[in-house]
Amino acid sequence: FSFEVKGARQADVVLGLLRKEQLLLVLDGLEVRQEGPAGDGFGRLLDGVLREVLTGLCRLRLRCLVLLTSRFPFADLENFDGGTARMLDVPAFTTAQGSELLAAAGGDWLDESQRRTLVDAVDGHALAVGVLAGALASRPPSADLTALLAELIAAARTDARVGRVLRFYADRLPKPDRYLVAAVSLFVRPVTVKTVIALAEHSAFDDQLRGWTQSRVIATVQNRLGGLVCLLPDGTLSAHPLVRDSFRPLVVAAAGAAADTVLTDLPGGQANSRAHAQQLVEVIELLLDAGQWEAADDLYRNRTDEGGAWKWLPAARLGQRATCAFVGTPARRAACAATLTVHRQSYYLGVAGLLAMYAGDLVAALEYLRAAVRDDHRFSDVGNLSISLVNLAECLAHLGETGPARQAATAARICADTDGRWRLRRTSRALLAWVAALRGDVSQAEEHFISADQFELTQDPGHHLHSSRGVWWADWLARTGRTGPARRLTEGNRKICKTNHWNEDVARCDRVLGRLELAAGRITVAGEQLTAAAGCFRDGDYLIELAATLPDLAEHARLTGDLDAADRHVDEAISISAPRGIIPAHASALTARARLSAGRATATGDPDHIARGRDAADAALRLGRRHHLAWCELDALRTHAVLDQAEGTDNHWAVRAGGLHARLVPPDLNPDPLATNDRLIAVENSP
8 A cells, every 4th residue: 555644544545435435456476575485474564564554454344345366374363263264275277277388388299198297396386387388489308308307397386386487487598688677677666667687787687788778678577477467557667576486596696786776865873764674684684694694784784774674663563573574594594694693683583582572473482582682691791682582572471471581680680780881770770679579569569660760860860761661651650550750750751752753752652641541531542542543553563562552442432332443453453462472461451341241231131241351351250369379369359240230130240359459559559759869869870
């Protein structure tokens, strides 16, 4: 969707249109907008807006039909398959169909059995059969076909067989045609003919395209390269991902020149938009494919502020893709360590893990984060080890592994104290406090939050904990009834984040403020803040944060009487959190579902709503208890008490909730720890 609407999000505009109109929307050839087979996220959509629209259509059950085609699976829609999404494997060519196509395209000099054998060897893959047809038209020697067939049989995967057919065809193309396809293959996005001709002046092209005009390029594409290069309506050229992989190695030495061509058209300095960032990622991938590791690393350092851009835009999935280009496979990790440094390899592992966590890919996150911890420990780098352990502890906590998270956070604090840098000591304590807060370890949470804040105030007078650290503390303060300090802390935090363009932290602050407004009964303002937060997390692929925000949006919708919208928010939260094992968010979503059932039971008197509510509240309670998530347990107990009221009974849930609340919010808690710390630091700094 390449359009902009002032004052509105693209996905909201598209979904709004589809709500109002009964439309048939056809999107063909989406594999060019998906992660390829080589990546961890095979089949994931690279375009966040497109992903939000398609998943939104599945959730909203609108009266329209969307037809998608791709050579790759739709990984983002798998949870909806069999419901609002129906995935059909378009059959490959049958042996007879493929043989007939080969004969019609000039391969009739082979007998029927030979053509059928070739079709079977490529699994009837449409692209491969089409390319074979082009190759057979030039009547290659029988010995070459025999060798090709042996290689196809030996290949284990269909995409490998397609690649082998493409290379076979490439070897038989006229040399200039081969180089023309290779030139287009250096670009992920459609490229102008003028750019291709200019790039062909590089020595890697061996003068094969010297003197070519734009009209000659277009005529060649139309007449001889139709199956390999696509001429788009705007006159630009593009190649299928499998074609790119096969032809790019021919001119990989020109990757730097192609990268310069792309970068010339981008704004200077750091990436300031997701579109800009995506092109940077594509250039980094191209440079790494060409073995130009130093150039790719320099580009990453200088144009993403050492990865800070992925968090500030935010753009978690793009950042994960960029860092995984360096360390996503064992071969890449080895090359990264050998070509750059082992410390740089550890850095990329850590950032890849952090961004995978934000993107909700917790399995991959654990793999990368644990690898980073192992490397930092092996190098005896206690400073970076503290950072890696903090990230690992956060990931474990999102998975509900609060015991291991506490162990990792404690180790991070010890490493930070050994290193001595105040920022590490502050951050490790804030993380340790957050984990303690999740578990309901009141004294530990209180002690470590106050200690972390004192480090902040000492080094940066007038500023309390901010960024995600301030959000963690504000949530704790609000949960324990200290809403005034929570609001002051968050309002100051938001100003700092806004000034520094830390958009993901601005959204986190908006969520805290939205929760405070909901609790205060200011429903309209709460809705604006929560909607803004969710929009930022959606746009930036911060699924871990989106899953935590959707239950709040559901509560807002419930309070406004829009129960259908509340259901949609809850369903989406569960669809994100349950399959990914994001336990705190999953428990919160189940509690929100139970609360909705209680409201419906009160309004209708239907006992089925009570039963459904009990099921959801029981599931949330089990998660809370099993994973030592005290506040999730409290929310589930309170929701059972609400269901008691709706049912007109008393199963003593309110008493149990009251007992747990009394333990979590003891009367001797400092009513305003921010003010206490301000006074303490002022005394220490007084002459």
